[in-house]
Amino acid sequence: MGGTYHHGDLRAELVRVSLGLIAQRGVDGFSVAEVARRAEVSPAAPYRHFPDRESLVAAVATEVARQLADEVERAAGAHSDPVEALAAAAGAYTGHLVRQRVGLDLLSAESLRGVRHAELHEQTRRLSDQFLQRTMAVAAPPDALQLVEQLFTQAHGYGVFWLNGVFARHGYTPELVVEKSARAARTAVHGYRRTADLEG
Secondary structure (H helix, E strand, O other): OOOOOOOOOHHHHHHHHHHHHHHHHOHHHOOHHHHHHHHOOOOOHHHHOOOOHHHHHHHHHHHHHHHHHHHHHHHHHOOOOHHHHHHHHHHHHHHHHHHHOOOHHHHOOHHHOOOOOHHHHHHHHHHHHHHHHHHOOOOOOOHHHHHHHHHHHHHHHHHHHHHOOHHHHOOOOHHHHHHHHHHHHHHHHHHHHHHHHHHO
């Protein structure tokens, strides 16, 4: 077992294996020792690349944030209409969570609070900006911040309901869950616009 890893980039492999473990067990069930076992390296090998558990978790969170930001950017960027862009962004987030089983739950994990990791901050900010900048095209501050919060909450909630088996029991497919998430985002934006018109 120990020391049998002989190919590729071990750091990247440790992040990949850690992501799979967190997706399976959550952050609370994550251990560096189990990552080493699954990667077939010695228990000390991960610490040559990451000084502690939190550093490895932060590297995984950075990769998740990067993937999410990339997917959301591609999905939203395919639409010139700001409402459709936000709907696509929400659907992209939900789709990623359904497939990878990891999302905002990792990025906001308690164990990462206070961890100084510049790249994690950069990628998380990039993800947030994907939603905030497009939301500001349909809502004025400070309402835009509240609307972003609602969109993230809905998009994450749809993914969690799929992962928990709630939607599967109703016969929903992953594709339908993504569609419903996008539709909910569209409804939220239109609801905000109606309210703003009435108050204006």
